[in-house]
Amino acid sequence: MLLVLFLFSLAFAYDKDISKHYVDLCQSSYCVSDIDQWTCDTCDNSFKLDYIVENSGARAIQGYDSTTKTIFTAFRGSSNIQNWLDNIKISKISPYNDSSISVEKGFYTSYSKIKTDLVNNLHILTNKYNINTLSITGHSLGAAEAILFAYDILNLYNYKIAYLYTYGSPRVGNDVFVQSFTAYNIPYYRVTHHYDIVPHVPEEFLDYLHIPNEIWYSEDNSNYKICDDTYYSEDDNCSNSCSPTHCTSSSDHLYYLNVSMGNDPC
Numbered sequence: 001m002l003l004v005l006f007l008f009s010l011a012f013a014y015d016k017d018i019s020k021h022y023v024d025l026c027q028s029s030y031c032v033s034d035i036d037q038w039t040c041d042t043c044d045n046s047f048k049l050d051y052i053v054e055n056s057g058a059r060a061i062q063g064y065d066s067t068t069k070t071i072f073t074a075f076r077g078s079s080n081i082q083n084w085l086d087n088i089k090i091s092k093i094s095p096y097n098d099s100s101i102s103v104e105k106g107f108y109t110s111y112s113k114i115k116t117d118l119v120n121n122l123h124i125l126t127n128k129y130n131i132n133t134l135s136i137t138g139h140s141l142g143a144a145e146a147i148l149f150a151y152d153i154l155n156l157y158n159y160k161i162a163y164l165y166t167y168g169s170p171r172v173g174n175d176v177f178v179q180s181f182t183a184y185n186i187p188y189y190r191v192t193h194h195y196d197i198v199p200h201v202p203e204e205f206l207d208y209l210h211i212p213n214e215i216w217y218s219e220d221n222s223n224y225k226i227c228d229d230t231y232y233s234e235d236d237n238c239s240n241s242c243s244p245t246h247c248t249s250s251s252d253h254l255y256y257l258n259v260s261m262g263n264d265p266c
Contacts, residue, residue: 014189014213014215014226016224016257018068018163018165019165019189019191019215019257020257020259021044021046021067021068022074022135022137022163022165023137023139023165023167023191023256023257023259023261024042024044024259025042025044025047025061025065025072025074025137026074026075026076026077026137026138026139026142026167026256026261027040027041027042027139027259027260027261027262027266028040028042028043028044028047028061028074029059029060029061029074029075029076029138029139029142030076030077030079030261030262030263030266031043031263031266032049032052032061033052034052035049035050035051035052040266041266042259044067046065046066046067047063047064047065047066047072048063048064048065048066049061049062049063050062050063050064050121050125050128051063051117051121051125053114053117053118053121054114055113055114055117056110056113057078057079057110058075058076058110058111058113058114058145059075059076059114060073060074060075060076060114060118060138060142060145061073061074061076062074062118062121062122062125063125064125064128064129064131065135068135068162068163069131069133070131070133070134070135070162070163071122071125071126071129071131071133071134071135072134072135072136072137073118073122073134073135073136073137073146073149074136074137074138074142074146075111075137075138075139075141075142075143075145075146075149076138076139076142077138077139077140077141077142077143077168077261077262078140078141079262079263081140081198081250081253081254081262082250084140084141085197085198085201085250090104090201090202090206091104091105091106092104092105092173092174092207093105093108093109095108096155098176098180100176101173101174101176101177101180102173102174102176102177103148103172103173103174103177104144104170104171104172104173104202104208107141107144107145107148107170107172108148110141110145111144111145111148111149115149115152118149119152119157122134122157122159126159132158132159132160133159133160133161133162134153134159134160134161134162134163135161135162135163135164135165136149136150136153136161136163136164137163137164137165137166137167138166138167138169139166139167139168139256139261140167140168140169140170140198140253140261141170143166143167143168143169143170143190144169144170144172146164146166146169147164147166147169147172147181147211148172150164150181150186150188151177151180151181154181154184154186161186161187162187163187164186164187164188164189165188165189165191166188166189166190166191167191167193167256167257167261168191168192168193168196168198168199168253168256168261169190169192169198169199169210170198170199170201170202171199171201171202171204171208171209171210172208172210172211173208173209174207174208174209175207175209175231175232177209178209178210178211178212178231178232179231179232181211181231182211182212182231188211188212188213189213189214189215190210190211190212190213190214190215191214191215191217191256191257192214192215192216192217192238192239193216193217193219193221193252193253193255193256194216194217194218194219194239194242194249194252195219195242195246195247195248195249195252196239196247196249196252196253197247197248197249197250197252197253198253199239199247200239200240200243200244200247203244204234209232209234210229210234211231212229212230212231213227213229214227214229214234214235214238214239215227216238216239217256217257219252221255221256221257221258225237225238227239
């Protein structure tokens with residue numbers, strides 16, 4: 001049993017190189033508006049871009065990742081972080097068969113605008129590249145959408161999620177959602193940066209909770225802490241240590257693993 005647990009922990013270990021790989025992809029999702037223009041600073045040639053899916057401000061890019069041999073989906077965050085924060089309505093919706101599972105309505109509404117196209121593209125891409133393994137990532141609002149997409153994949157479709165990395169994710173749902181998501185036991189890492197404001201909305205007292213496996217980076221991104229969070233409790237020694245008065249930085253939100261996130265530079 002101990003050997004099994006040891007091998008399991010190795011298989012699911014946080015990989016800082018893979019994390020950098022996917023934060024570059026997240027930044028690329030802000031930059032690329034045409035599949036023939038994979039030329040931005042973070043547009044790694046190991047990614048083959050096949051689709052850009054966009055509707056009413058929601059955007060994700062999809063294709064093949066030769067580094068991890070997966071079909072990738074990367075969700076773009078909001079183009080204006082302050083406006084997005086100001087307009088979060090923090091109301092819940094229960095869109096699943098289990099009505100006790102609830103998620104933030106605005107996040108789900110944004111994700112729903114592109115969900116059907118993303119799923120249809122997955123079917124095409126898995127046939128094109130003859131692979132059934134996925135990587136999913138996102139920054140900011142895109143991180144919330146990545147989590148919702150992964151949850152739908154786990155519930156409804158026959159794919160394997162090999163990598164799920166998010167950056168600066170807000171809290172997405174209630175504790176029942178987190179417990180249901182965690183039960184699938186997939187390799188997920190929620191990367192946070194110093195005093196980033198976004199991981200602290202919506203607030204816990206409104207019955208929102210983060211999914212476990214936080215990786216908390218220092219202000220200069222030189223080191224990180226593997227946090228001790230669970231499906232029912234966040235680690236108060238990681239990002240939550242600055243709550244409620246010091247977690248106010250939008251600049252930390254727009255700078256992950258030494259990559260400037262957002263529209264500029266591209």
